Amino acid sequence: MKMTIITFIVTLTCSAPALADNELFISQFNQLDKNSDGFLTVEEIQAKPQVIRFTNFFYQGSFRFADINKDNRISQDEYIANEQDTY
Numbered sequence: 001m002k003m004t005i006i007t008f009i010v011t012l013t014c015s016a017p018a019l020a021d022n023e024l025f026i027s028q029f030n031q032l033d034k035n036s037d038g039f040l041t042v043e044e045i046q047a048k049p050q051v052i053r054f055t056n057f058f059y060q061g062s063f064r065f066a067d068i069n070k071d072n073r074i075s076q077d078e079y080i081a082n083e084q085d086t087y
Contacts, residue, residue: 025083028055029076039073055083
């Protein structure tokens with residue numbers, strides 16, 4: 001029982017930064033998603049460069065890189081996956 005509690009605490013502690021990062025990424029995504037349709041377009045990203053200034057989008061410089069399924073828009077999952085590559 002004691003080992004299980006320790007394992008749980010270590011797991012929880014190690015995953016806490018990832019959860020905080022995801023909250024940041026979701027907040028950034030929502031700021032960029034002007035029409036609140038759950039997807040980002042090139043125009044939405046270009047309209048708010050201050051939001052992405054220190055993100056992987058800025059450093060990669062490529063919408064296509066983040067558009068994993070190549071549908072010419074970026075879902076929240078794609079955005080988060082792209083940003084997690086930075087951290």
